[in-house]
Amino acid sequence: MKYRLLKVSLLSVTVVFSMLANAVEQSLDKVSVIVDQGVVLESEISDLVDGVKQGAIAQGQALPSDRALRTQAIERLILKSLQMQMAERMGIQISDPQLEQTIGNIADKDNISIDQLRKQVQADGLTYEVYREKVREELITGEVTRANVRRRVYITPQEIDTLVNLINQQGAEQAEYRLGHILIAVPSGATEEQISISRGTADKVLELLNSGSDFTKIAIASSSGPKALEGGDMGWMNVNSMPTLFAEAIQGEKQEALIGPLRSGAGFHVLKILESRGVEIVEIEEVNARHILVKPSIILSDQKAEQMLQEFRTTLIEGEEDFATLAKIHSEDPGSALKGGVLGWNDPSIYVPEFKAALSTLKKDEYSQPIRTVHGWHLIQLIERRIDDATEKRKEDRAYQLLFNRKFNEETDTWLREMRDGAYIELLDKKDL
Known part of the structure; x- marks a missing residue:
């Protein structure tokens, strides 16, 4: 009997301590705000x-x-x-x-x-x-x-232009060029006839260089410049350290570019960008293609849609049909069908992976096999490829992103503050007041 009472008492104490422990634990995790x-x-x-x-x-x-x-x-x-x-x-x-x-x-x-x-x-x-x-x-x-x-973020075209100009200035300060220089001199006090002869010589020099003649040899043979014996090589120069006439002329030009003739008091100058460093040049390949899109449906099975385009391909290769006519009649891409299926010049990366992969294998005027994408079945013809200078577009994108990030951070702070000011906040712990 005593043992049973002792057991009950111990059990009661255990329950009490357990409840106290839970109470302590709950008090530690109280609501503060x-x-x-x-x-x-x-x-x-x-x-x-x-x-x-x-x-x-x-x-x-x-x-x-x-x-x-x-x-x-x-x-x-x-x-x-x-x-x-x-x-x-x-x-x-x-x-x-x-x-x-x-x-x-x-x-x-x-x-x-x-x-x-x-x-x-x-x-x-x-x-x-x-x-x-x-x-x-x-x-x-x-x-x-x-x-x-x-x-809440709004960016004006003027803001982008201003920042692009700043990026260009900063880039110009870092950019260095190794220029080749040929000077066709004009005598002091030259007559119009003498000026015309010098201009003609400069034009002939440029024509030879564009035809593949060696710049160094022509510079040694024809240049009146101070670096003629070095093949016209002026060495590495920052745009700020070269003549303003040269600095303005080479802006936006690529390596190996020939520039001129440029007129100055000394005569006519022909330049070649032999090398450059610290210059951002972004080039992208663009493709102009056309396609015929056929979408499978309850009436037209997946297999029949593929077979239909395969037949179109055969007739096109044999010269029995015209691509533009087939596209206008059969293509289910409303954006291009009225244009004879022409998609225009685009970066291939804008297309879905299967379409992009098919384009990458095609030669000019070649037709693809019918390919399946999420949009349906396509027959593609590559019209042409080109390399486009995307440097300015990249600078504009960079300027927009810099402006967006800056304004986004500013607007985020404002938005959070407005949300905080409009909320009901009650601090329950007196020490936090």
């Missing part, structure tokens, strides 16, 4: 502060007081809560496959495997599950921010 329809827990604040401290210790950085750290952590968590609530209202979600792909990309960027990343996360004091959810939250807050801020 009410944020509109959400809350910030004390444990979230503590975890964030501890994480910042660990990072600072690892990097040897000094930190402000615990109170200042706590204030910053609370502000960060308030903004995250507001963003997550907005994401829920907007229906923004990150699926598990998307999450795993992102984590895979993080591992690839660090040149480690997923297992190594998992071990690294655990070594940092996090469980892998917690890490996954933190990554998910970052993806969601990133999406909701982009969705709300992107439409």
